[in-house]
Amino acid sequence: MSAYLGDVVVLARKDLLLELRARDTVPAMLLFVVSALVVFRFSLPAEASDLAAVGLLWIAVVFTALLGLTRAFAAEREQRLLDGLVLAPCDRSAIWLAKSASVLAFLVLAEAIALPAFALFFAPVGWETVAAFALADLGIAAVGTLLAAMAAASRARELLLPLLFLPLVIPIVVGGVGASVQADPGRYLAFLGLYDLVFAILAWASFEYVVTE
Amino acid sequence: MSSLDARVEGHDVEAQVIVRARGLERRFGEKRALRGLDLDLGERDCLVVTGPNGSGKSTLLALLAGLLAPTRGELEVSAARGSIGFLAHEPLVYRELTALENLELYGRLYRVRERRERIGMLLERYGLWDARRERVSAYSRGMVQRLALCRALLHDPRLLLLDEPFSSLDAAGAEVLDAELAALAGERALVLATHEPERVRPLATLDLALA
Numbered sequence: 001m002s003a004y005l006g007d008v009v010v011l012a013r014k015d016l017l018l019e020l021r022a023r024d025t026v027p028a029m030l031l032f033v034v035s036a037l038v039v040f041r042f043s044l045p046a047e048a049s050d051l052a053a054v055g056l057l058w059i060a061v062v063f064t065a066l067l068g069l070t071r072a073f074a075a076e077r078e079q080r081l082l083d084g085l086v087l088a089p090c091d092r093s094a095i096w097l098a099k100s101a102s103v104l105a106f107l108v109l110a111e112a113i114a115l116p117a118f119a120l121f122f123a124p125v126g127w128e129t130v131a132a133f134a135l136a137d138l139g140i141a142a143v144g145t146l147l148a149a150m151a152a153a154s155r156a157r158e159l160l161l162p163l164l165f166l167p168l169v170i171p172i173v174v175g176g177v178g179a180s181v182q183a184d185p186g187r188y189l190a191f192l193g194l195y196d197l198v199f200a201i202l203a204w205a206s207f208e209y210v211v212t213e
Numbered sequence: 214m215s216s217l218d219a220r221v222e223g224h225d226v227e228a229q230v231i232v233r234a235r236g237l238e239r240r241f242g243e244k245r246a247l248r249g250l251d252l253d254l255g256e257r258d259c260l261v262v263t264g265p266n267g268s269g270k271s272t273l274l275a276l277l278a279g280l281l282a283p284t285r286g287e288l289e290v291s292a293a294r295g296s297i298g299f300l301a302h303e304p305l306v307y308r309e310l311t312a313l314e315n316l317e318l319y320g321r322l323y324r325v326r327e328r329r330e331r332i333g334m335l336l337e338r339y340g341l342w343d344a345r346r347e348r349v350s351a352y353s354r355g356m357v358q359r360l361a362l363c364r365a366l367l368h369d370p371r372l373l374l375l376d377e378p379f380s381s382l383d384a385a386g387a388e389v390l391d392a393e394l395a396a397l398a399g400e401r402a403l404v405l406a407t408h409e410p411e412r413v414r415p416l417a418t419l420d421l422a423l424a
Contacts, residue, residue: 003324010321014307014314021309021348075307083280084305084364088322089295212279 007090011098016105018075025071029064029110034117036060041121053122054129054180058173061107061114061133062140066165068106069144072099073152082152086211096145096207103148104141111137128189132179135192136172139199143168146203149210171195231256231372231402232277236286239272246272250286252421256371259394259403259416264423270406271302273423274374277404290372292402295323298370300378304361308350312341312360315349316367323368335363339389354381362390372402379409387412 019025040056076082085095111133115125144165151161172195179188232254239247247269254260262270275281277290278299290297299305306315313332320328336342339359349357358381365373378394379387391412397403398416405413410420 007322010318014310014318017314018307018309075309079305079308080301080303081305081307083278083299083301083303084319085322086280087278087294087297087299088319089293089324090322 004091004094007094008098008101011085011095012101015099015102019102019106022075024074025068026106026109028071029068029106030113032067033060033064033110033114036063037114037117037121050123051181053118055177057114057118057122058176058180061111061136062166062169062173064110064114065103065107065140065144065169066162068103068110069148069165070158070161072103072145072148077152077157082149082211092208092211093204095211096149096203099149100141100145100203103145104137107137107141126180128185129180131189132176132185132192135189135196136176138196139172139192140169142196142200142203146207146210149207153210168199229256230254231258231291232404233289234286237273237276237283237288238285239269239276239281240284247276247423250421254402254404254419256402257399258418259398259405259413260419260421261410261413261417262404262406262421262423263408263410268423270423271376274299274301274376274404274406277372277374292370292372295368296371298365298368298373300361300365300375302376304349304357304364306349306357306360306364309348311346311348312336312352312363313345315360316363319364319367325368331367331369332363335366338393339363340385355383355386358382359386362393366393370401372404373397374404376406377408378405379407379412 037057037060040053040060044053044056073082076085086092115130115133119125147161147164147168151157151164154160172192175188175192175195179185179192182188230253232252234250234252237247237250237252238245250273262273264270272281276283276288278297279290279294310318316332316335317328320332325331333342336345339362341356341359341363344352344356349360352360362378365375378390382390394403394405394413394416403416407413
């Protein structure tokens with residue numbers, strides 16, 4: 001178990017180091033999410049309710065995550081580095097877990113900018129929205145990383161990833177918007193937690209088959 | 214038809230077979246990259262694979278490494294995943310990391326004992342010690358190939374698969390590799406796919422010409 005966690009730490013640290021040096025994912029995510037919120041600010045009618053704005057916030061975050069996921073396996077894809085990792089004797093699910101952790105870190109960074117920006121443009125963000133995003137991020141990172149690995153092996157990866165990812169995050173959007181706007185957010189948060197659990201287990205167990213022929 | 218030409222004179226069949234293939238075939242869609250290959254590779258054999266571009270040399274090595282699955286036929290590789298060293302066309306190193314960081318990463322994943330000493334020794338041997346803290350993106354093609362060789366050799370593999378190992382190496386680098394292969398021949402199972410068979414012919418116990 002400690003060897004497994006050691007592999008995850010080593011691989012995640014490598015991803016964070018690569019981003020720190022190349023800076024080709026997080027800045028793009030930050031720019032995108034702020035730009036999207038600015039566009040939404042001017043596209044919503046003045047009399048529109050804050051509830052509609054909350055829905056748009058979730059859309060902005062989902063597409064920001066998609067942008068990050070498109071780049072998640074860029075280094076491995078461009079230089080066929082996934083072959084090098086797959087040949088190592090470590091458990092292949094450690095590759096997924098480490099990559100999910102780095103995707104999660106990038107997403108949290110983007111939201112650390114997006115939520116204050118949303119509060120500035122639209123309405124204050126409550127604790128239930130923050131909790132919903134925390135749970136949603138886990139699910140997005142778990143499912144998205146698996147799908148990004150699948151798409152990375154395909155020639156039509158830019159098309160394939162959104163086609164696979166967006167239908168699978170509909171439950172996250174339903175749960176997240178529900179938790180953000182309903183008076184009783186508990187069952188929506190529980191739903192998000194259940195989604196995270198089920199899909200994290202599925203992604204963890206199936207990653208091996210995705211990266212091997 | 215792919216064929217194992219001959220066991221080089223003076224070399225007997227090894228008792229312990231590390232790779233056994235029967236009727237091995239691999240297709241990519243309609244294209245047949247490898248056809249009907251039979252092979253027994255002993256744990257101290259050195260197999261030299263030759264053939265023109267597109268004859269299936271790289272495909273064979275990827276099959277042996279476990280990166281591809283055969284379309285037809287049987288393939289048994291008794292070396293565990295962590296005991297195979299693989300040099301591919303791509304160097305399989307991160308360009309934004311330094312040589313040291315790349316080897317540290319692989320050394321940890323391969324659970325290399327005395328990792329720091331082993332990495333230092335390989336970097337020194339392949340002339341990369343002074344450039345060990347430079348990012349790989351600043352390396353020349355030859356330096357990247359040297360680093361790729363260090364990565365493939367890092368965990369002292371039982372089965373070493375090298376695809377065009379002399380590619381991009383200068384005379385000094387090629388000499389280091391010559392000495393490395395000479396030391397490993399007879400100790401480890403080697404599979405060398407090359408367009409320069411004369412360079413490694415003295416080490417060969419098996420020849421395979423793919424057509």
